[in-house]
Amino acid sequence: MKVVAGIDIGGTNTKFGLVDEQGVCSEVGCLPTKGFTDPVYFVEELSKRILRLLQPNHQLIGIGIGVANGNFYKGTIEYAPNLPWQGIVPLASMFEQKTGVPCILTNDANAAAIGEMLFGGAKKIRDFIFVTLGTGLGSGIVSNGQLIYGHDGLAAELGHVMVIRNGRTCGCGRKGCLETYVSATGIKRTVYNWISRGEKSVLEKDKDKLQSADICKAASEGDALALRAFEFTGEILGHALANSVAYTSPKAIFLFGGLANAKNLLFEPTIRHFEKNLLTIYKNKIQILPSHLEENKVAILGAASLVWNQDVSTILIES
């Protein structure tokens, strides 16, 4: 049985596993990224571990890697602020040398978008946008059935579309980026700001160690400020996604990650403001949906699907 190794490199841990052609993910492992200051040893150790996972009936056909600041065209990680490795690291070719199989690498949100296309809710959809709402806001855009990489492999940074002129300061150095409002960090910032200016909420006693899950819980229990924070977040996201549609006119937009787990607290206001702000020709035909992928497996699955997607294309060309 053919299998692909999916690797999700995070700042703290690297998760990896084997994924078959049906998207079934098994034989999962974990390695502390921070423990490896030299990427050479990281690749050596991880390659060993992956080869050790293989069962007698397995044939490893490739390795897919999802990682922040991953460059698809070059197979490199470039200046990743949260990883222990400096500068540009040619990770894909390093894995290829160690394992003898092809290795494909891209950023984690792009990988997850391909995962959604091959194994999730976008199986028959050729035009969609995938949005991850975690610490930041990541995204992948698929048009004509292909991920949009852009000329430099760095397309689809929806989190850094500036949606409010002179708005909140962003980690990127600019102002008003979507992710400063719409992300786990963004909604925490909203609640913190409102409480700091004296508004009342059950969240005020823990305002300095607030988690987005706390805001979700407070909103579910009827806290007015928490509910308004979701309305505010949904308004900004709905407006921004209405603008996004004017670029690639997707059939669906998938939301994934911590904040998307708030379900209707986020989806209801987002969809309402989305429809309200859409250009007439786009109204009532684009769905905003939760991702169909399992949260604890999406990173490995998405990474592996880079290779499966490539393989499927090859098969299509050959037949």
Next chain:
Amino acid sequence: MKVVAGIDIGGTNTKFGLVDEQGVCSEVGCLPTKGFTDPVYFVEELSKRILRLLQPNHQLIGIGIGVANGNFYKGTIEYAPNLPWQGIVPLASMFEQKTGVPCILTNDANAAAIGEMLFGGAKKIRDFIFVTLGTGLGSGIVSNGQLIYGHDGLAAELGHVMVIRNGRTCGCGRKGCLETYVSATGIKRTVYNWISRGEKSVLEKDKDKLQSADICKAASEGDALALRAFEFTGEILGHALANSVAYTSPKAIFLFGGLANAKNLLFEPTIRHFEKNLLTIYKNKIQILPSHLEENKVAILGAASLVWNQDVSTILIES
């Protein structure tokens, strides 16, 4: 010699001509669109005229049509406000029946983008955005060497990205759309607003019949208000294009049409504000360029290139 008929359907006139594989446009004609209240007679008359243009050594291999509200997937014109025909008109199939050759149809800005790719400045560029600055702001987006049509054939409406919250009222019924600021109409509106509130300019005596060319002339001659209007327009366009890059990460952005003819009056502030507002990873590598296409031929050339592009793809698959 193989030729393609390119048809540009405008509200007043329909221009058409024959285009060869090198993008040379000859045998041009014109028909008053408004004279035909029934599209059946329009197709009949235009088909006759096209066939009459053919020289003995010509082989007509297809017809390409650029038209506002053209739907590429269906070959239809849908509810075009400026054309004499109501509802949905299956124009492509009507031409196919009359002429016996395949007919492809899309909106005029998409057609011009493909024209730029086949015959203009984007010959070797696989990722670019094409922007037309006329009465409104039209656009076509090319990624991975393919035009992005979206799931419904209606992608790339950059003129209707809402760039200013609660900004100027747009013809589409919403507020703050890019084309209400950045287009011939938009810059006229800017100047008119400023003069109406009492600001001084050489343009004030003709403010009710202002043309964008007048503003360009006044700016060239040093009129402070006209110069500030270009700065203002360039600021909004530069900011909007910086956001656009976060979607498809193009290698170049081409500007075309009336307002782009103002050359550096528009390009200088646009590029300055573009670079200032770009996310760091995109800085200093994306060019904003004037279109290389001849203004009076772009519509016919763009329309014809729809067919040539199709033909080229076919050749590539076969070889």
